[in-house]
Amino acid sequence: MRTDLDSTATATASASASANPTQIDPFVRVRGARENNLQNVDVAIPRDAIVAFTGVSGSGKSSLAFGTIFAEAQRRFFESVAPYARRLIQQGHTPKVEEISGLPPAVALQQRRGTPSSRSSVGTLTTLSNSVRMMYSRAGTYPAGAAHLAAEAFSPNTATGACPVCHGLGVAHTVSEQTLVPDTSLSIRDGAIAAWPGAWQGKNLRDITVELGYDIDSPWRDLPQKARDWLLFTEEQPTVQVTPQRDRVAKPYSGRFWSAKSYVMHTLADSKSQPMRDRALAYMTSGPCPSCDGSGLRPEALAITVAGLSIADLNALPLTELAATLRPVAHATTGTRPTPRDHSSAGTEAPSDNNAEIAATISRDLLQRVEVLLELGLGYLSLNRATVTLSPGEMQRLRIATQLRSGLFGVIYVLDEPSAGLHPADAEPLLAVLEQLKASGNSVYVVEHNMDIVRRADWLVDVGPRAGEGGGHILYSGPVAGLADVADSITRPFLFDETATGAAGGAGGVATSATAAAATAATAAAPPTAGVRAAAGDSSRALRSPEHWLRLSGIRHHNLRDLDAGVPLGILTAVTGVSGSGKSTLVSQVLADVVGRHVHTPASEASGEADTTATSTTTATTTAGDDDLALDLDPALAPALDPTDERVTVRSVTGIDTVDRLVRVDQKPIGRTPRSNLATYTGLFDAVRKVFAATDEARSRGFGAGRFSFNVAGGRCETCQGEGFIAVEMVFLPGTYGPCPTCHGSRYNADTLEVTYRGKSVADVLGLTVEAAATFLADVPAAARSLETLREVGLGYLRLGQPATELSGGEAQRIKLATELQRARRGHTLYLLDEPTTGLHPADVRLLLTQLNRLVDAGNTVVVVEHNMDVVAAADWVIDLGPSGGDEGGMIVAAGTPHQVATHATSKTAPYLARRLTPA
Amino acid sequence: MRTDLDSTATATASASASANPTQIDPFVRVRGARENNLQNVDVAIPRDAIVAFTGVSGSGKSSLAFGTIFAEAQRRFFESVAPYARRLIQQGHTPKVEEISGLPPAVALQQRRGTPSSRSSVGTLTTLSNSVRMMYSRAGTYPAGAAHLAAEAFSPNTATGACPVCHGLGVAHTVSEQTLVPDTSLSIRDGAIAAWPGAWQGKNLRDITVELGYDIDSPWRDLPQKARDWLLFTEEQPTVQVTPQRDRVAKPYSGRFWSAKSYVMHTLADSKSQPMRDRALAYMTSGPCPSCDGSGLRPEALAITVAGLSIADLNALPLTELAATLRPVAHATTGTRPTPRDHSSAGTEAPSDNNAEIAATISRDLLQRVEVLLELGLGYLSLNRATVTLSPGEMQRLRIATQLRSGLFGVIYVLDEPSAGLHPADAEPLLAVLEQLKASGNSVYVVEHNMDIVRRADWLVDVGPRAGEGGGHILYSGPVAGLADVADSITRPFLFDETATGAAGGAGGVATSATAAAATAATAAAPPTAGVRAAAGDSSRALRSPEHWLRLSGIRHHNLRDLDAGVPLGILTAVTGVSGSGKSTLVSQVLADVVGRHVHTPASEASGEADTTATSTTTATTTAGDDDLALDLDPALAPALDPTDERVTVRSVTGIDTVDRLVRVDQKPIGRTPRSNLATYTGLFDAVRKVFAATDEARSRGFGAGRFSFNVAGGRCETCQGEGFIAVEMVFLPGTYGPCPTCHGSRYNADTLEVTYRGKSVADVLGLTVEAAATFLADVPAAARSLETLREVGLGYLRLGQPATELSGGEAQRIKLATELQRARRGHTLYLLDEPTTGLHPADVRLLLTQLNRLVDAGNTVVVVEHNMDVVAAADWVIDLGPSGGDEGGMIVAAGTPHQVATHATSKTAPYLARRLTPA
Numbered sequence A, B: 001m002r003t004d005l006d007s008t009a010t011a012t013a014s015a016s017a018s019a020n021p022t023q024i025d026p027f028v029r030v031r032g033a034r035e036n037n038l039q040n041v042d043v044a045i046p047r048d049a050i051v052a053f054t055g056v057s058g059s060g061k062s063s064l065a066f067g068t069i070f071a072e073a074q075r076r077f078f079e080s081v082a083p084y085a086r087r088l089i090q091q092g093h094t095p096k097v098e099e100i101s102g103l104p105p106a107v108a109l110q111q112r113r114g115t116p117s118s119r120s121s122v123g124t125l126t127t128l129s130n131s132v133r134m135m136y137s138r139a140g141t142y143p144a145g146a147a148h149l150a151a152e153a154f155s156p157n158t159a160t161g162a163c164p165v166c167h168g169l170g171v172a173h174t175v176s177e178q179t180l181v182p183d184t185s186l187s188i189r190d191g192a193i194a195a196w197p198g199a200w201q202g203k204n205l206r207d208i209t210v211e212l213g214y215d216i217d218s219p220w221r222d223l224p225q226k227a228r229d230w231l232l233f234t235e236e237q238p239t240v241q242v243t244p245q246r247d248r249v250a251k252p253y254s255g256r257f258w259s260a261k262s263y264v265m266h267t268l269a270d271s272k273s274q275p276m277r278d279r280a281l282a283y284m285t286s287g288p289c290p291s292c293d294g295s296g297l298r299p300e301a302l303a304i305t306v307a308g309l310s311i312a313d314l315n316a317l318p319l320t321e322l323a324a325t326l327r328p329v330a331h332a333t334t335g336t337r338p339t340p341r342d343h344s345s346a347g348t349e350a351p352s353d354n355n356a357e358i359a360a361t362i363s364r365d366l367l368q369r370v371e372v373l374l375e376l377g378l379g380y381l382s383l384n385r386a387t388v389t390l391s392p393g394e395m396q397r398l399r400i401a402t403q404l405r406s407g408l409f410g411v412i413y414v415l416d417e418p419s420a421g422l423h424p425a426d427a428e429p430l431l432a433v434l435e436q437l438k439a440s441g442n443s444v445y446v447v448e449h450n451m452d453i454v455r456r457a458d459w460l461v462d463v464g465p466r467a468g469e470g471g472g473h474i475l476y477s478g479p480v481a482g483l484a485d486v487a488d489s490i491t492r493p494f495l496f497d498e499t500a501t502g503a504a505g506g507a508g509g510v511a512t513s514a515t516a517a518a519a520t521a522a523t524a525a526a527p528p529t530a531g532v533r534a535a536a537g538d539s540s541r542a543l544r545s546p547e548h549w550l551r552l553s554g555i556r557h558h559n560l561r562d563l564d565a566g567v568p569l570g571i572l573t574a575v576t577g578v579s580g581s582g583k584s585t586l587v588s589q590v591l592a593d594v595v596g597r598h599v600h601t602p603a604s605e606a607s608g609e610a611d612t613t614a615t616s617t618t619t620a621t622t623t624a625g626d627d628d629l630a631l632d633l634d635p636a637l638a639p640a641l642d643p644t645d646e647r648v649t650v651r652s653v654t655g656i657d658t659v660d661r662l663v664r665v666d667q668k669p670i671g672r673t674p675r676s677n678l679a680t681y682t683g684l685f686d687a688v689r690k691v692f693a694a695t696d697e698a699r700s701r702g703f704g705a706g707r708f709s710f711n712v713a714g715g716r717c718e719t720c721q722g723e724g725f726i727a728v729e730m731v732f733l734p735g736t737y738g739p740c741p742t743c744h745g746s747r748y749n750a751d752t753l754e755v756t757y758r759g760k761s762v763a764d765v766l767g768l769t770v771e772a773a774a775t776f777l778a779d780v781p782a783a784a785r786s787l788e789t790l791r792e793v794g795l796g797y798l799r800l801g802q803p804a805t806e807l808s809g810g811e812a813q814r815i816k817l818a819t820e821l822q823r824a825r826r827g828h829t830l831y832l833l834d835e836p837t838t839g840l841h842p843a844d845v846r847l848l849l850t851q852l853n854r855l856v857d858a859g860n861t862v863v864v865v866e867h868n869m870d871v872v873a874a875a876d877w878v879i880d881l882g883p884s885g886g887d888e889g890g891m892i893v894a895a896g897t898p899h900q901v902a903t904h905a906t907s908k909t910a911p912y913l914a915r916r917l918t919p920a
């Protein structure tokens, strides 16, 4: 028998010759793309290359990379493989494009948060957990006499592995003295045991307690511990004869004692009254399950060790430490390589191997994969970290790293700003990973704003020139260097560092190129001072001085261990540091929590859950006056709560009294249904509807403002119930959407549309851009104010009726910011922003800075977590966390003006900030 | 602004240089493949090439191409794209392979029948229907004043398009005089109106009929038509006073009349008794819906025409005629090209175009696509043909042609014998299509037995040498010519036509190479005469003469129009002709129906539905004595019934009396659950269980034969209920299967396994190959006979307990054949086989012929539909249908001995048969 490898070797040359007689076109060629704002574009993009898609926010980069190329690739593949499976996979959308040739299957790695409902963790997402379980099953140290466990037994998500107490959830709901007795200064008679029922039932229990010989008149805290424990937690239920003391009418009766815990548990288990159950729930806390210590695993599984650690211990290690633990195991022995991939199966028996050797093989494999994560700056994460607690950037980098092992060949990876959340220091390893994906035979298409990454791509596609209707053209598609010749490109000056040079020479130089273009893009007329302030690196600008300081000491949360931090009030502060250093913990958790508790957040500004747990923060994005918004409440939008996460603790806080409001401006969608849109969200639609209701025509017909809402019966089209489109129902096939045949997408019924204001129906007004509406509604003050601020944040190109579902994260964030800006400018508000530049082109970053400065100039405080050095350089104050991530972070490495921090000797941020501040 | 195409052109060279610095390995490299019988093989297979996988049936070709390469590609892609979607797409299987590199995503085009439950048609499967609907919607001729219809309105599968009478099904269930009155010679009194109820209810109705003045004593056929119509169909329900005539006890009463139709409809609508409803159903027939004439469309849609035809007319045209109809439309005008792909959407208005131009554009597109189907020999199909009525080969070719339009790039297409069902004359166009898939940038991997196709591949992977445990090695992987040097290959002599040359020189020459190898492969000791007869092209062999003739005249069914056909009895007949010529219609429908009605098929051999409709045939595959088989009844295995299909009609039949049994041997699975296996299906497991029950050990324990079944409680393992494996339940994740922890896959409980026969437990015996069992059970006559025939058909390598789900179509067919062969050989059985060589290597075809000849030698008749010239040349008689497919077929072009047909002047089969019979 001839071996295949011989024949392969000898035949390779002839095969490639015969198999590939004609050269295959190395481009993906797109013709006639009209998705969203794309202006019927044609473009050729190479395969087997790293391609960067650039352009200002809203220019159409994502519409091309995701909406056209990725969507069409997915559609084709699923249509071929399993036409009926397509609608089970999220996207069912057929992009508007005439033709794409040379298009391989594609995989999108977008920035998404983990779904709150999923139980996935860093370990499951990366599939590292599979190998870890295998290692414990096959090569763990078992207690003497313990039976061999299958790999599934090490997973809390399997029936065999789950802890029987908490069913694998790792969480137990329980009562504690703190929850049952919130105020220990009260006596039992005055209601110390808050969890006990009220009214006569409570009185009975107090009477029984007296008969049992307890003191009900001293403050709770003065009772002996034994008495307190018994009253709260006993399961005994003694029955005593009670003679009512005060009530002359009542006769002696036989009463049964219930401890507070018994009473709460009994209510939860047996009561059919929801209010009673809710009240009982309020006295419980959730915490790690006492049986499995939060790991969700059975005791049998927890008894097995590797390197002296149980699987729960190992899963809790930061990846840096996990790697350190695995290294000696991996290098213990070297022998023949068993194949971990073969989980064997019925019929075939696994050969009996030496434990150490198996452990070494699996460890080597694990180590290789963990090291990729360390390189991507994720060493501070642990395998057991719930994905729901990760930032979108962290999620995406985990997914990218996982793809290195996927073995995919010949696909296009489409990535959404992989640098998001990444400290400049970590850009190099990211590029190495992208290069590796390419070296494995794939194409890597990245939508990216970080010029350090863009510069290193093989090819660049610049979309623009401006946003929305002012964009959607391909300005350039070619090798990166070629962009230098494209005059129209807003990206060009940033790519070739013309702005940095300009900054060195003064802000004026910048204005001639990028800033001018950006200003045109946004059609925003920024006040001159703001324009100057916005120009980062302008070393001559006057820094603001803080009015007051908010000082927190003894902060403990995550990796902040007894940290003291001072936040200057009334100025713009940037919080920096490598990924995992503690920036979000400090700003979005500790500050948000401390200030949130202090201010009396109006009900409309707090999310439902915000007050009930210590880890949650006051998410005061914005409010809107329109009834439409009520349709928008989506639990998925609420901040994710992790019951196993520790509480924020802070020893002392000073200077908080000068803060009287807290606002967080984030990138979460402003709504998840097409019923919510720019006009409803900002509240400007209220004004529009009032204008229509005030017309003579509306009055003569008796139409009030409600008539002009498309969300309630009355004025809306009832065929589509105001949605503008209907599902085209296919009896046995996947459905699609089409414009509503009755209202043709206008959303309103004919009577409503007959009412016009200055010649336009309400549907016509929803079709206007912000720009056009600003003119049309110039004399309607409530609308004009909104429209003006929307223009100022560069959103002039958006249509008023643009559904929330069609907005990018960056657009959503700027809408929130605009909604804030349009409010009456009372000072003393603390604005917290977490990486507001995500999704923003450098030109857009300028606009954003202008707006942040306006907030500060009006007397407010702005704190931004940022990696973008343009923003950091433009701040008044910088707090740099570090030195590294996780346990090696959590300290303030440097704090001061940008110049002070830039010259700090050990700060990892310093060199990048210095480069931004100093001429190249 | 610089145009992208300029920049692309100028930059191409530098991009390909920078994007692709290192040469990418052009091979898919498989290491350590162990799926099914693969012996830990390594192999390198080029991408961007047409690769043929060859080897005898059971050698492991599919295990490599589908089970390993395709399965792993699918797994990787879905794991990356949508890990949770994977189990929604059929395969969740992780192949046993150590590593595969350079593996792009893959698409499998397997031979599958349409699912009986689906409403798909040739038009929907190919997506041609979408374009046709668009053409009618946008460019059809509308009656004056008719409203414009959307494309969906031309689909019976949409709510807007479906005929309101039949809900788009095209089928109406109705009653007719024939069904209500099966015997017109009876009088009403004697029960002519069979559909009326029986007993006293029926007597009442007869009494009422008399009161109404009708004659109930003449034979039904003598009543006036008007009376007959009224009695059967009126909706009137007159009430009359009835004085019971014969029953002296009964008093006069008021009785209401029900026509037979009213009664049946009422019963179906209102009766809760299932037997009553079933009885009523038996009086109904289904036929085309009278409102839409079977098209399933609304009258409004049917009123729109293109080229003078309604969409229903157009959909009913054979594709050849459809192309002829479209040609003039397509070339009517040439103008700018509107883009049919853009179905537009809310907000954008389609530009108003010239109808003729749109029609021309859409027609050109349609025409291009239809022409591919014509080239693949499918011109006889119509767009409205239900896919469920297509053969697996026809389905696969439709799918392949559809893929030309999929726009996929860089994927591996894995195809299963694309030549199946294809006349040799159509091989060339198929190759052209495969070349086109490759030219579009894909790899084409085909499992193929047709050497004319294999010879034209770029690369060949030969798997073997033999089947099952005797195979699973890669004998060769390289350019086709290189196989000439591989001595062990059973494919080699067939590929290089050594057998044809050998045949010319006499059977002896063949025996030294291929036949010898084949004999080894099968370990079958074929009797010398059979061996000689099997050698096709042996012109010296004595042809058998028919004993009798079965003559059918005036056959009408599908494209057979008043055909007279004579089928010689007692010999081997091959029915040939291009695809669509009418072979299956003649053999599997007409002959099967006519003979099926004649013979009294034992209940155990007929499928449940077989007797109730005229179009169904007697599917008498085999029976098995084991109780296990009862678990196997799967409605999906029943022949698909198409209620809109016409009935078989035959004017007269002679010579049928000498046939007393009908058997069809097809490739359908022998069972769909792993509970059915080779041993249970053939009945040989009965003998095995009796042997075990007869041991002293079993008797002393009181174990009967039932104890040794794994399908009933008693002897089986209850943990897995006799399945041998259990689902490993993952609480939130897709489940997987693992060996049963209790019985470790043996399926039995410990007590049962303690009973041994000659040192083996019943589980051990199920683990034996047929080969080994033949020795072990040599002295158990009931088992030995079965085992011997299984060896004779080349299945010696199968294990007795091999689950039905793990058998290929070819293996299933040969098991059925063996089960037939093991029966007492009484003659006068008619065996009908439709393409029994599908999935068979030429060496296996030899074995098959040997067995068919044995059946004939025992006095039976064998009729095979075949394209394989080895089989045709070896037949005693050939019936060649044609001249082409569809309406241009349906005639007997030639009938005679192979030599006679081979010299026929116009037969399309003649040249190929001649080549096989004459020396090269």
Ligand SMILES: Nc1ncnc2c1ncn2[C@@H]1O[C@H](COP(=O)(O)OP(=O)(O)O)[C@@H](O)[C@H]1O
Residues within 6 Å of the ligand: A036, A037, A055, A056, A057, A058, A059, A060, A061, A062, A063, A064, A467, A468, A469, A797, A798, A802, A805, A806, A807, A808, A811
């Ligand atoms: N689903 C959608 N439907 C309609 N318009 C959209 C949708 N998504 C984005 N847009 C609009 O299309 C334009 C381009 O958006 P996008 O491609 O997301 O830009 P970028 O990725 O460059 O930020 C913007 O005006 C945006 O508001």
Ligand SMILES: Nc1ncnc2c1ncn2[C@@H]1O[C@H](COP(=O)(O)OP(=O)(O)O)[C@@H](O)[C@H]1O
Residues within 6 Å of the ligand: A380, A381, A382, A385, A389, A558, A559, A577, A578, A579, A580, A581, A582, A583, A584, A585, A586, A642, A645, A885, A886, A887
């Ligand atoms: N929800 C959480 N549960 C457990 N650990 C967390 C959680 N959020 C953050 N951490 C940990 O706190 C440390 C700081 O993280 P984070 O504040 O997110 O850093 P940064 O914002 O600087 O990237 C890290 O070790 C991180 O793993």
Ligand SMILES: Nc1ncnc2c1ncn2[C@@H]1O[C@H](COP(=O)(O)OP(=O)(O)O)[C@@H](O)[C@H]1O
Residues within 6 Å of the ligand: B036, B037, B055, B056, B057, B058, B059, B060, B061, B062, B063, B064, B467, B468, B469, B797, B798, B805, B806, B807, B808, B811
């Ligand atoms: N799912 C399965 N499980 C176990 N054995 C299988 C399965 N499918 C096929 N086999 C066996 O593996 C061997 C190779 O089968 P297959 O790859 O289908 O061969 P080929 O495609 O060459 O006809 C045969 O012995 C067959 O019975």
Ligand SMILES: Nc1ncnc2c1ncn2[C@@H]1O[C@H](COP(=O)(O)OP(=O)(O)O)[C@@H](O)[C@H]1O
Residues within 6 Å of the ligand: B380, B381, B382, B385, B389, B558, B559, B577, B578, B579, B580, B581, B582, B583, B584, B585, B586, B642, B645, B885, B886, B887
């Ligand atoms: N179930 C059916 N419904 C309608 N037409 C059919 C059906 N089966 C076959 N035909 C038609 O009958 C003709 C002969 O087909 P068939 O007997 O399948 O040919 P062959 O077996 O030679 O390929 C063709 O025109 C085919 O379209």
Ligand SMILES: [Zn+2]
Residues within 6 Å of the ligand: A163, A164, A165, A166, A167, A168, A169, A170, A171, A289, A290, A291, A292, A293, A294, A295, A296, A297
């Ligand atoms: Zn637990």
Ligand SMILES: [Zn+2]
Residues within 6 Å of the ligand: A717, A718, A719, A720, A721, A722, A723, A724, A725, A740, A741, A742, A743, A744, A745, A746, A747, A748
């Ligand atoms: Zn509507």
Ligand SMILES: [Zn+2]
Residues within 6 Å of the ligand: B163, B164, B165, B166, B167, B168, B169, B170, B171, B289, B290, B291, B292, B293, B294, B295, B296, B297
């Ligand atoms: Zn109908």
Ligand SMILES: [Zn+2]
Residues within 6 Å of the ligand: B717, B718, B719, B720, B721, B722, B723, B724, B725, B740, B741, B742, B743, B744, B745, B746, B747, B748
């Ligand atoms: Zn079992």
